[in-house]
Amino acid sequence: MRHHKARGKSRSREKTQLYRWRWTGKNGKGENVDGEIVAVQRGEVERELAKQGIIVKSIRRKSSLFGGTGRIKPRDVMLFSRQMSTMIRAGVPVLQAFNVVTESLKNPAMRNLVQKLADDVAAGASFSDALRQHPRHFDRLFANMIEAGEQSGSLDRMLERVALYKEKVESLKARVRKALYYPAAVIAVGIGVTALLLIKVVPQFESLFQGFGAELPAMTRMTIAFSEFAQAYWLPGLLALVATIVAIQQGARRSPGFAYRLHKLALRLPVIGDILDKSAVARFSRTLATTFAAGVPLVESLETASGSTGSRVYERAVLRIRDDVSNGQQLHFAMRSTGLFPSLAVQMVGIGEEAGSMDTMLNKVADYYEEEVDNKVDALTSLLEPFIIVVLGVLVGGLVVSMYLPIFELGNAI
Incomplete structure (x- = not known):
């Protein structure tokens, strides 16, 4: 058989x-x-x-289409969800909807994936079972909600909810990335420009100064010493930096304990840590609200939400909450006992539990903390811009001034 x-x-x-x-x-x-x-x-x-x-x-x-290359992005999954929702709401059978959506997708890798889903469904698998064969692109939340939609006869509504959820989560991730990448990119450019000046420009001035026959200013001597050090060790330094970044990435990927300590350290960083903290709360609340509203049991919803926080610290805390809730504790009480969740979030969840509208309250918590993240990112960008300009100005300007000081002194002597 x-x-x-x-x-x-x-x-x-x-x-x-x-x-x-x-x-x-x-x-x-x-x-x-x-x-x-x-x-x-x-x-x-x-x-x-x-x-x-x-x-x-x-x-x-x-x-x-099976030979197509490319990377499947969250936006592709979101677009697939919306298109499937539209097709099914219009009364198109699931298998035919797959074929129509496949033709409309531009990403060859996504077409390949959707065609595999269609083949699995054509072979007798349910939509949710077909999704579970590809956990890399369709997480547990996606599969659970589709399964709930299949059982309740509201597949189009569940697909629309998944698309909306993905849209909000990706928007939140983009804000957090902006908070992390912007200062890192500007600092990297500043270090790169400084290194270029020390390695390529300063040596030209140094050969010029050798013919002066006079003692160079202290600031110029210090810049030349830095330049000689950079020329001698820039390659080992660059390799050491790359090796450190790769080691941290591999350590976080292979060791859960190391990743937990790394995420815990990140939450303690000034300003950035607060953004990551509020982002984790928002993602937890949004995921739990989405799955719970779809009819997924609370314990299973918590397990799904644990992997969506983006933080190993919060993931471990949510799994602890799941265990406490499965033993009969109320959700807000279990959240408070972790010591991680803000009191406002705990109180709103408690009100939702008492009023029987927990999914509504969780969505409000997510909206509130997403807005907080947005405001924090804007404030961080506004504060960093003048600070970075001053630092780069002092750094690059100091190098330029130190190189021209001997020439000014020579002009005054003449």
């Missing part, structure tokens, strides 16, 4: 494998036209073009 099913699935894959076809021809007015169509066989392309009244000159297969 298993071999029979496997052969059936294999035949289904061969039958539904899609290709991109490039065609040229003439329309009813005699004008030259061309384009691309995604289809299984050449005959389908010919029939489609004939319907449009196009006289075909040539049809050429470009590439298999």
Whole structure:
């Protein structure tokens, strides 16, 4: 039986494998036209073009969609959810909706993934089971909500909720990335410019100063000493920096304990730590609200929410909350006992539990802390801009002044 099913699935894959076809021809007015169509066989392309009244000159297969390359981004998953929701709400069967959505997607890797989902569903799997075969792109929240939608007959609504959830979470991630990357990028540029001056520009002045025959100012001597050090050790220093970054990344990936300590340290950083903290609370609240509103049991919702916080510290705390709730504790009491969650979030969850509207309150908590993150990021950017300008001005300006001091002194002596 298993071999029979496997052969059936294999035949289904061969039958539904899609290709991109490039065609040229003439329309009813005699004008030259061309384009691309995604289809299984050449005959389908010919029939489609004939319907449009196009006289075909040539049809050429470009590439298999299974051979497509590219990286699947969260935005691709969000777009897929919205399109599937629209199709199903319009009454299109799930399998046919997959085929329509596949043709509309631009990312070849996403087309490949959606076609695999369609093949699994065609072979008899449910939508949620097909999603669970690809946990890298469709997390537990996605699969759980689709399963709840299948059971309740509201698949289109669940897909729309998933798309909205992904949109809000990605927006929050973008704000946090802005807070982290902006100062790092500016500081890196400043260090790069300074290194370039020390390694390439200062040595030119040094050879010029050797013919002066007079003692150089202390500031100039110090700059030259820095330049000699940079020329001698810039390559080992760069390699050591790259090795340190790679070691930290690999350590965080392979050792949960190291990753936990790293995330705990990040939460203690001034300003940045506060942004990461509020971001974790917002993501936890949004995920829990979304899954709980979909009818997923609270304990399972908490397990899903633990992996969505973006922080190992909060992940461990949420798993502890899950254990406490499964033992009969109220959610807000378990949240307070971790010592991590702000009192406002705990109080609002408590009110939601008492009023029977926990998903509404959790969404309000998420909205509040997302706005807080937004405000903090804007404030950080506003504060950093003048600070970075001053630091770079002093750094680069100091180097320039130290190089021109001997020339000024020589001019005064003449």
